[in-house]
Amino acid sequence: MPWENPDHPPFIEFRNVTKKFGDFTAVKNLSLKIYEKEFFALLGGSGCGKTTLMRMLAGFETPTSGQIFLDGQDLAGIPPYRRPSNMMFQSYALFPHMSVEKNIAFGLKQDKMPTSEVEARVAEMLQLTKLEQFAKRKPHQLSGGQRQRVALARSLAKRPKVLLLDEPLGALDRKLREETQFELMNLQEELKMTFLIVTHDQEEAMTVADRIAVMDKGELVQVATPAEIYEAPNCKFVADFIGDVNLIEAKVTEKTDALTRMTSVVDGFALECDQATDASVGETVWYAIRPEKVRIAEGNVEPGVVNHIGGVVWDIAYLGDVSIIHAKVGEDDHDTLRSTFANVSRIVEKPITWDDNVVLTFDRDAGVILRG
Amino acid sequence: MAEEHVAPPVRRGLGGWLLIAMPYIWLLIFFLAPFLIVFKISLSQVAIAIPPYVPTFDLSEGWQAFADGLSELSLENYVWLTEDALYWRSYLSSVTIAAVSTFLTLLIGYPIAYAMARAPQALRPTLLMLVILPFWTSFLIRVYAWIGILKNEGLLNQLLLSLGLIDEPLVILNTNIAVYIGIVYSYLPFLVLPLYASLERLDGSLLEAAEDLGCPPWKAFWKITVPLSLPGIIAGCFLVFIPAVGEFVIPDLLGGSNTLMIGKTLWVEFFNNRDWPVSSAVAVILLLILVIPIVLFQNQQQKMSEKEG
Numbered sequence: 001m002p003w004e005n006p007d008h009p010p011f012i013e014f015r016n017v018t019k020k021f022g023d024f025t026a027v028k029n030l031s032l033k034i035y036e037k038e039f040f041a042l043l044g045g046s047g048c049g050k051t052t053l054m055r056m057l058a059g060f061e062t063p064t065s066g067q068i069f070l071d072g073q074d075l076a077g078i079p080p081y082r083r084p085s086n087m088m089f090q091s092y093a094l095f096p097h098m099s100v101e102k103n104i105a106f107g108l109k110q111d112k113m114p115t116s117e118v119e120a121r122v123a124e125m126l127q128l129t130k131l132e133q134f135a136k137r138k139p140h141q142l143s144g145g146q147r148q149r150v151a152l153a154r155s156l157a158k159r160p161k162v163l164l165l166d167e168p169l170g171a172l173d174r175k176l177r178e179e180t181q182f183e184l185m186n187l188q189e190e191l192k193m194t195f196l197i198v199t200h201d202q203e204e205a206m207t208v209a210d211r212i213a214v215m216d217k218g219e220l221v222q223v224a225t226p227a228e229i230y231e232a233p234n235c236k237f238v239a240d241f242i243g244d245v246n247l248i249e250a251k252v253t254e255k256t257d258a259l260t261r262m263t264s265v266v267d268g269f270a271l272e273c274d275q276a277t278d279a280s281v282g283e284t285v286w287y288a289i290r291p292e293k294v295r296i297a298e299g300n301v302e303p304g305v306v307n308h309i310g311g312v313v314w315d316i317a318y319l320g321d322v323s324i325i326h327a328k329v330g331e332d333d334h335d336t337l338r339s340t341f342a343n344v345s346r347i348v349e350k351p352i353t354w355d356d357n358v359v360l361t362f363d364r365d366a367g368v369i370l371r372g
Numbered sequence: 373m374a375e376e377h378v379a380p381p382v383r384r385g386l387g388g389w390l391l392i393a394m395p396y397i398w399l400l401i402f403f404l405a406p407f408l409i410v411f412k413i414s415l416s417q418v419a420i421a422i423p424p425y426v427p428t429f430d431l432s433e434g435w436q437a438f439a440d441g442l443s444e445l446s447l448e449n450y451v452w453l454t455e456d457a458l459y460w461r462s463y464l465s466s467v468t469i470a471a472v473s474t475f476l477t478l479l480i481g482y483p484i485a486y487a488m489a490r491a492p493q494a495l496r497p498t499l500l501m502l503v504i505l506p507f508w509t510s511f512l513i514r515v516y517a518w519i520g521i522l523k524n525e526g527l528l529n530q531l532l533l534s535l536g537l538i539d540e541p542l543v544i545l546n547t548n549i550a551v552y553i554g555i556v557y558s559y560l561p562f563l564v565l566p567l568y569a570s571l572e573r574l575d576g577s578l579l580e581a582a583e584d585l586g587c588p589p590w591k592a593f594w595k596i597t598v599p600l601s602l603p604g605i606i607a608g609c610f611l612v613f614i615p616a617v618g619e620f621v622i623p624d625l626l627g628g629s630n631t632l633m634i635g636k637t638l639w640v641e642f643f644n645n646r647d648w649p650v651s652s653a654v655a656v657i658l659l660l661i662l663v664i665p666i667v668l669f670q671n672q673q674q675k676m677s678e679k680e681g
Contacts, residue, residue: 060580080583093581097599107585158585 002035003211010069011036011194012057012162017066019052019218026052028218029066039188039195041209043202045241049218050198054164057196058087071161081110086160090167092151094139100150101126101135107158125153128187145176156191165197169204181207202242206230214238230290236370239288246294246337248287252279260369261306262287267330272306274364279371289367291338294360296325298352301359309360311337313352318343327358407659414652415445425648449653458637459654463661465632469548469623470616473555474563477612478605480556481563485604486597488564489571500568503561515554515625522550522626546628554622559615563608570604571597606669614662634658 002008010033019027027049034040042050055061059080068075104125108118126132129149169177185208188195199205205212206226213223222234233239250262262271279285301310311327326336416425427441453459488499521527522545529541544550582592620635641651
C-alpha cells in the first residue's frame with residue numbers, strides 16, 4: 001500500500017493548509033497525502049472543514065496559508081477552470097436549460113474537442129451510467145437517482161485526474177444509496193482514477209473508501225483504512241464517531257509490554273487488555289469496546305474474574321438482524337454496557353429478557369485503551 | 373390508467389362562479405367596453421356636434437334608426453391613415469424609438485439587476501427600495517427635471533463646460549437623444565425588477581459547475597446566466613417597449629418638433645383637430661401593433677412550457 005511507504009510520491013498533497021473565514025478557522029494547519037488511484041474519504045460532522053478542504057482543491061476557495069499539490073503541480077493561482085479535477089456537486093448543479101447529453105458534453109466542448117469525439121465520449125458516459133434512453137431529457141424530467149447519475153457522468157466525462165464527490169449520495173433513499181455506493185466502487189476500479197469523497201455518513205465512507213480521514217474542527221483526527229479506524233481508533237472522538245462503542249473510564253493498575261490491567265472507575269470491575277499503553281500506573285484512561293465484541297450469557301459472575309462483568313438486563317432492542325441489550329452494571333440507571341449479537345436462528349429456546357441476571361465477557365484483544 | 377382518473381365535476385355555488393367571473397367582468401368593463409366604443413368611433417365620421425362625430429346611437433329612437441346608423445359606419449378613416457404618410461411614419465418612428473430605448477435600457481438594466489442579485493443578502497432589500505424610490509415622485513415632475521439637466525444652459529452642459537470637455541453647449545434637449553434619455557430613465561425600474569427576480573433565483577453552484585468543467589467565468593455568463601435569465605429579459609423588455617411605443621409625455625416635453633411619435637400624433641388629432649374618429653383609428657391600429665408581439669410571445673411561452681412539461 002502506497003501510504004505505508006513514506007517515500008512513495010503523493011498524488012494530492014495538502015501542506016500546512018489553513019483556511020479562515022473572518023474569525024472562523026475552517027481548516028487548521030492541515031497536512032494530508034492522498035495517493036494515485038486511491039478512493040479517499042473525508043469524513044466528519046457538519047462544519048468540520050471537510051467541504052472547505054475539497055473546495056480548496058477544486059479552486060473555489062483559496063487557502064489562507066499553505067500549499068496544495070496535485071500530481072506534483074502547485075495549484076496556487078490556478079483558477080478552477082484550468083484545474084485537472086472535476087467535481088460532482090451535492091446539489092448536482094445540472095444545467096436546467098440543457099438536455100442530459102448537452103450537460104455531459106459541456107465540459108468536453110470547453111476543451112475544443114472535435115464534435116465526433118465529443119459524441120463518442122458522451123455515448124460512452126451514457127452507457128457507463130445507464131442513461132442512454134434519457135439522453136434527450138431535461139434534468140427536471142428525471143428522478144433523483146437519474147439526476148445523480150447525470151451529475152456523475154458529467155464530472156467523469158473529461159477523465160479528470162481526480163474526481164471530487166461532495167456528499168454525492170445524500171439526496172438518495174437508503175436502498176438506492178447502498179446500490180450506488182457499490183457502483184461508485186466498481187466505477188473507480190474500472191476507470192483507475194483517484195476519487196476523493198466528502199461525506200458525513202460513516203457507513204458510506206467505510207463502504208467505498210480505501211482510506212478515511214476523520215476530521216473534527218478543521219483538523220485531521222485519524223487517517224487510516226476503514227478497518228483500522230473501526231478496530232483501532234486513536235482517540236475517544238473517533239471511537240465514538242464511528243459506529244457504536246462502550247466507553248469505560250478506568251484506572252491503570254499494572255502494565256507490561258504485552259498487558260495492561262485496569263479497574264473501572266465507577267463500578268470497580270477489573271479489565272485486562274493485551275495492549276501496551278503510554279499511560280502510567282494510576283492514570284485514568286478510557287477503555288473502548290465495541291458492543292458486538294461483548295458476549296452476553298445468563299448467570300451470575302464470580303467476583304474478581306477479569307473481563308467478566310455482572311449485570312441486569314435493562315433494555316432490549318430487537319432490530320431483526322441483530323439485537324442490542326443494555327445491561328445495567330452499576331448503581332446508576334445510565335451505567336450500562338451494550339452487547340450486540342446476531343440473531344442466527346429464528347427461534348431462541350430461552351431468550352434473555354428484562355431483569356435477567358447476565359454475565360458480560362470479552363477477550364483481552366477485544367477492546368482498546370484510549371487516552372483523552 | 374390516466375384516462376380513468378377524470379376529476380369529478382366540481383360543484384360551484386354562486387360565490388364560486390362570481391370569483392371566477394371577477395377578472396372577466398373587470399376586463400369586460402374596463403377593457404373590452406371602452407375598446408368597442410373607441411372602435412365604433414373610429415368607424416364614424418367627423419362632425420361639428422357634441423360629441424363631434426356621427427352617427428350616434430340612441431336606442432330610444434328605435435331599431436330602424438339603429439340599423440340606419442350601422443349602415444353609416446365605414447372603414448374610411450383607416451383608408452385615410454394609409455393615404456397620409458404622417459401616420460405610418462409616426463408608427464415606424466415610435467416603434468424604432470421604443471426598440472432602441474428598450475435595447476439601451478437592457479444594456480444599462482442588466483448590470484444593475486446582476487449586481488443587485490449578487491449583492492450580500494442583507495443589502496438586497498435596500499437596493500430594491502432604491503430602484504423603486506423614483507416612483508415616489510410624480511412621473512411628470514421627473515421628466516420636467518430632465519429639461520433642467522439637458523437644456524443648453526442646464527446642469528449637464530455647465531458641468532461639461534466647467535470641466536473643459538466641450539467649448540460650446542451640446543444641443544440635447546428637443547432632440548431624439550433627449551427622448552431616449554427620458555425613456556431609458558423612466559422605464560429602467562420596469563426592466564430591472566423582473567430581471568432581478570430571475571437572476572436572484574439563479575443557483576450559484578451552476579456557475580461553479582461550469583467553471584469546474586473548464587468554462588471561464590465570462591463564458592459561463594453567456595452560456596448559463598443569460599439563457600437562464602431569458603424569461604426575465606423578455607418580461608422586462610416588454611414592460612419597457614409597450615408603454616414606450618405609445619409614450620406621449622416624454623417626446624412632448626423632451627423631444628423636438630421633428631420628433632415623430634404616435635402618441636403626439638394622436639394628441640394633435642384629438643385635441644387640435646378635434647377629429648375623434650381618425651384619432652380613434654390611430655389608437656386601434658396602435659393597439660394592434662402592440663397586441664401582435666404579445667400574442668407571439670405568449671405562444672412562445674406556451675410552447676416552451678409544453679416542451680418542458
